[in-house]
Amino acid sequence: MAFETLVWPKALIAALAVALAAPAVLAEVGAPDTDPVTARGKLLFETVGDVGCSACHGNDASGEIGPNIQGIDIGKIHVALTNVTDMNFITGLTEDDVKAIGAYLLFLNQH
Numbered sequence: 001m002a003f004e005t006l007v008w009p010k011a012l013i014a015a016l017a018v019a020l021a022a023p024a025v026l027a028e029v030g031a032p033d034t035d036p037v038t039a040r041g042k043l044l045f046e047t048v049g050d051v052g053c054s055a056c057h058g059n060d061a062s063g064e065i066g067p068n069i070q071g072i073d074i075g076k077i078h079v080a081l082t083n084v085t086d087m088n089f090i091t092g093l094t095e096d097d098v099k100a101i102g103a104y105l106l107f108l109n110q111h
C-alpha cells in the first residue's frame, strides 16, 4: 500500500521532469529573415492553397477559426492535413514543406 502510493508519484515526477527539460534542449529556430527554412515555412504558412494556414489559424498562428498551432508538433500537422475536413483542399505539401511550416510555427512560439 505505502509502496504503491510512493512509487507512482515518483514515476510521475520523473515523467514531468523529462517533459519540462525537453524544450530547453531544443535549439532556437532561426528567424525568417535569416533562416531559409523558416522563411520557406512563413511563405507557405501565408500562401498555401491560395489562402494560407494563416486564413484560419491567424497571422501569428495563435488561433482564429482553427486553434492556436504555435510550436505544434510536425506529426500533428500531418494528422490535421489528413483528418481536418476544413483543411483537405490543401494538397501536395512535401515532407520538407511540412518541416518548414513546423519550423516557422516553432519560431512563432519562441517570439
Ligand code: HEC
Binding pocket: 045, 048, 051, 052, 053, 054, 055, 056, 057, 065, 066, 067, 069, 072, 076, 077, 080, 084, 086, 087, 090, 101
Ligand atoms: C480553412 C481553414 C483552415 C486552414 C486554411 C488551415 N486549417 Fe488547420 N485547422 C482548421 C480547423 C477548423 C482545425 C480544428 C479542427 C478540429 O478541431 O476538429 C484545424 C486544426 C489544425 C491542427 C490541429 C491542432 C491540434 O491541436 O492538434 C493543425 C496542426 C493545423 N490545423 C495546422 C494547419 C496548417 C499547418 C495549415 C496550413 C498548411 C492549416 N492548418 C490550414 C482550419 C484550417
